[in-house]
């Protein structure tokens with residue numbers, strides 16, 4: 762792939778390791794939600810590739826929906842005050858919701874989304890994230906399914922971006938400035 766001048770990507774989690782872990786997570790979810798009405802809610806845009814792979818590892822009749830949120834302000838640091846850019850298409854009332862996120866950092870964004878989905882009358886709301894930067898957490902959010910814990914580094918690939926670049930990179934990578 763052609764890179765931005767002076768930038769290099771170092772693989773942190775390989776595509777093979779991701780594929781194996783996503784399969785395991787899908788099997789767990791399949792067992793836990795058997796005989797339940799499940800809606801997988803992906804948080805755009807970062808979760809789109811994870812959702813595509815995860816939902817095909819879930820062997821259940823599940824609905825798929827998406828939400829998109831954006832943080833208020835220009836700060837790169839999460840404020841926890843988020844604006845819903847795209848809300849759920851369908852009612853979650855009486856259903857079991859699994860929120861599918863790319864990465865949990867401070868937890869502020871997910872804390873907001875969790876509250877929002879709960880307030881819509883879901884029977885249960887659980888969280889599934891591919892990546893978790895536990896050391897950065899500022900607020901406790903219940904993460905029920907977790908792919909990998911990662912160190913405090915900015916990562917891209919497998920859906921994650923920096924300035925909308927590198928979402929289509931197959932591995933989860935660190936961006937290194939040469």
Ligand code: 5GP
Pocket residue numbers: 807839841862863864865866867868869870871914915916917921922923
């Ligand atoms: P939180 O509210 O948990 O601090 O922020 C979560 C959001 O911040 C994620 O959904 C993601 O959009 C963004 N984010 C946090 N860490 C990273 C990272 O290492 N790489 C990328 N590309 N986005 C991140």
